[in-house]
Amino acid sequence: MPDNFDSEPFFKFPVLVGDIGGTHARFAILVDAHAEPREFPVVNTADYASIDEAIQSAVLNHTSLQPRSAVLAVAGPVDGDEIELTNCPWVVRPKQLIATMTFEDVTILNDFEAQALAAVSLDSDHLEQIGGKPGEIKATRVVLGPGTGLGVAGLLRSHRAWIPVPGEGGHIDLGPRTKRDYEIFPHVETIEGRIAAEQILCGRGLCNLYKAVCTADNIQPVLNTPADITAAALNESNVQAVETLELFSAYLGRIAGDLALIFMAHGGVYLSGGISHKIAAILKKGAFRANFEDKAPHTHIMRDIPVHVITYPLAALNGLSAFARSPARFQVATEGRRWISTE
Structure with a gap:
C-alpha cells in the first residue's frame, strides 16, 4: 500500500x-x-x-x-x-x-x-562552472537537462532540508528575439502551433533547429542525427551545424535564465544530461552566459547566479x-x- x-x-x-x-x-x-x-x-x-x-x-x-x-x-x-x-x-x-x-x-x-537530488550530492570533481559567484551557495537551485526531451526540476531550500520540485518546464514557450531568429523560427517544426523549448532544446530539437537553419539558408540538410550535427559543429566541418550549436547554446541560456528567475535560484542552475556535457566547450564560449544574464531589469542578479555543467553520467x-x-x-x-x- x-x-x-x-x-x-x-x-x-x-x-x-x-x-x-x-x-x-x-x-x-x-x-x-x-x-x-x-x-x-x-x-x-x-x-x-x-x-x-x-x-x-x-x-x-x-x-x-x-x-x-x-x-x-x-x-x-x-x-x-x-x-x-x-x-x-x-x-x-x-x-x-x-x-x-x-x-x-x-x-x-x-x-x-x-x-x-544530485545537485546537492555531487562533489566539485563532477561539475564545471560557467560564470557566477564561485563556491557553493546553500540556496534554491534549478536543474535543466536537454536529452531525449527537456527535463526541468527545482530544488528549494528550507531552513532544514532540500525540497525537490518536479515539473514540465521543458514545455514553456521559446520565441524569437534577434533578426536571425525571425529568419529561422518560421521554419522550426511546431507542436500544435507552438514552439515549446523542447522543440529545440533536446536531441530531436537539435535536428529540428538544424533543418530550420538550412531552410533559412536555402541549403539542403546533409546531417541526420544529433550526434552528426554535434560532431560537425565541434570540428567546424559544416557551417549550418556550427550555427545550430551556437544558437542551441544561446537558446539554452535564455531558458536557463528564465528558470533561474522563476525560482530565484541563487544556489545555481545545473545542466544535466549527455548533451550539456558534450557541448560544454561551446557553452563556455560566451553566448550561453550572455543570454543567461540578459534579463533586464534583473541583469545584476543574474550575473551572480552560477551555472554548473554536471559531468558525471550517473x-x-x-x-x-x-x-x-x-x-x-x-x-x-x-x-x-x-x-x-x-x-
Whole structure:
C-alpha cells in the first residue's frame, strides 16, 4: 500500500537504486548508509521485456546481495500502481516487484527529481562552472537537462532540508528575439502551433533547429542525427551545424535564465544530461552566459547566479543514493509513490 515518508521507518539496506530512462537503465546497490554505491553496467531498455527482467538479469544475477528496499527514478509521471514510461514500453508495477523480488518496499520518483537530488550530492570533481559567484551557495537551485526531451526540476531550500520540485518546464514557450531568429523560427517544426523549448532544446530539437537553419539558408540538410550535427559543429566541418550549436547554446541560456528567475535560484542552475556535457566547450564560449544574464531589469542578479555543467553520467544514481542514506536531509513527498510489503 502507498505510504508517506513523514513517518519512520525509511529504507532498509541493502537498497537498490535505479535510473530508468527511455533508452538506458542504470542500477546500483547501496549496502549501507556509509558505503559507496556498487554500480552495475548500463543496460539498454530495448534488450529486456520488462524492468523486472532487467533487474534480475543485469543486477541480481551478478551479486549475492539481496536488496530489501528499492528506490527508482523513472522518465514518466508516477500515477497509480502501473507506471508507464514516456519513451519506453516498460510498465513499472511496484506491487509486482515486491511480490516477485521480495523487496520490502519500493519507492518511485520522477527522473528529474533524482537529478535535483544530485545537485546537492555531487562533489566539485563532477561539475564545471560557467560564470557566477564561485563556491557553493546553500540556496534554491534549478536543474535543466536537454536529452531525449527537456527535463526541468527545482530544488528549494528550507531552513532544514532540500525540497525537490518536479515539473514540465521543458514545455514553456521559446520565441524569437534577434533578426536571425525571425529568419529561422518560421521554419522550426511546431507542436500544435507552438514552439515549446523542447522543440529545440533536446536531441530531436537539435535536428529540428538544424533543418530550420538550412531552410533559412536555402541549403539542403546533409546531417541526420544529433550526434552528426554535434560532431560537425565541434570540428567546424559544416557551417549550418556550427550555427545550430551556437544558437542551441544561446537558446539554452535564455531558458536557463528564465528558470533561474522563476525560482530565484541563487544556489545555481545545473545542466544535466549527455548533451550539456558534450557541448560544454561551446557553452563556455560566451553566448550561453550572455543570454543567461540578459534579463533586464534583473541583469545584476543574474550575473551572480552560477551555472554548473554536471559531468558525471550517473548523477541520478548519486542523488538517489544521497536520499537513501539520509532521507531527513530531503523533504520528498512519497504519498502514492511508495509501496510496502504487507507480509
